[in-house]
Amino acid sequence: MATCKYCNAQLPEAGTRFCPNCGLPQNGAVQYSLPVHKDSSSFGWSVLGFLIPILGFILYLAWRKSRPMSSHRAGVGALFGYSVGLVLAIILRFSVFSFASLLI
Ligand SMILES: [Zn+2]
DSSP states (O other), rough: OOOOTTTTBOOOSSSSSTTTTTBOOOOTTTOEEEEEOOHHHHHHHHHHHHHSSHHHHHHHHHTTTTTTHHHHHHHHHHHHHHHHHHHHHHHHHHHHHHHHHHHH
16 A cells, blocks of 8 residues: 655555645646646735725735735735724824813
């Protein structure tokens, strides 16, 4: 009985081309890979996430598995964008209150 040379799982037949356990090619079988999406850690995704945090967060969730680098960038950008927006909102709130108290 043949075994997988990568994970030592038993292969169903001697001429099996791919291991049913780990999926790696056996006995010189060529592994065809699906075209992979370009996964770059482009800074643009951070900028996009920063400007539109909700979109960055959605991209982060959608790309977690398929495009981990872009996902990370978009997530970090979204976090920064959300934080800055929150701080600005608090500052604005306080400045409006202090300005209003001057008028009274
Ligand atoms: Zn295997």
